[in-house]
Amino acid sequence: MRITDELIIDESLxxxxxxxxxxxxxQHVNKTESAVQLRFDVNASALPDALKQRLKRIxxxxxxxxxxxxxxxxxxxxxxxxRAEARTRLKRLIxxxxxxxxxxxxxxxxxxxxxxxxxxxxxxxxxxSLRQKPRLD
Numbered sequence: 001m002r003i004t005d006e007l008i009i010d011e012s013l014x015x016x017x018x019x020x021x022x023x024x025x026x027q028h029v030n031k032t033e034s035a036v037q038l039r040f041d042v043n044a045s046a047l048p049d050a051l052k053q054r055l056k057r058i059x060x061x062x063x064x065x066x067x068x069x070x071x072x073x074x075x076x077x078x079x080x081x082x083r084a085e086a087r088t089r090l091k092r093l094i095x096x097x098x099x100x101x102x103x104x105x106x107x108x109x110x111x112x113x114x115x116x117x118x119x120x121x122x123x124x125x126x127x128x129s130l131r132q133k134p135r136l137d
Contacts, residue, residue, distance in 0.1 A: 001087065003094050013041045014090075016083060021074040028077070035074035038086040043067030047094075055097035069093070 001009045018033040042052055042063070056063050063069055073086040109117075 001091070003091055004098065007047070007094065007098060009040070009045060009047075009094070013045050014087075015039045016086070018079055032079070034077060034079045034082060035072065036079065036082045036086050038071045038073070038083075038090060040069040040071075040090055041067065042069055051094075051097050054101075055094060058093060058097050 001011060001014065003009060015038075017037045017039070019035050019037055020030070020033050021035040042055060043066070045052070047055070052067075055069070056067070059069050062071065069090070071086050071089050073082045073089065075085055076082050
């Protein structure tokens with residue numbers, strides 16, 4: 001399964017199990033297994049370690065202790081559409097994890113930098129005041 005030009009997932013690490021959907025739906029939902037449970041073994045994949053860590057953080061409670069990502073999709077009546085939706089969600093999760101987070105920029109100067117700036121300004125002011133002609137009082 002191709003995620004990006006550089007990222008390709010081995011299909012053997014993805015397993016799909018079809019189960020019955022929950023909730024109301026009459027006779028159709030009681031006799032068809034249209035929901036899909038997609039499992040992707042993150043630890044066994046060839047993804048970079050940094051991407052695996054971000055994926056585990058993003059996945060949250062969808063990730064098991066063994067490092068298996070579990071996606072349960074029952075949005076559509078069709079088994080094939082649920083299967084396609086599960087693969088799309090997996091692809092989106094991995095794409096989201098592949099983007100590196102932007103580093104946080106400090107929003108205000110530190111107290112020490114403010115003190116240094118004021119000291120520098122006072123010194124400059126003192127230097128300039130010494131350049132003036134002396135007053136005769």
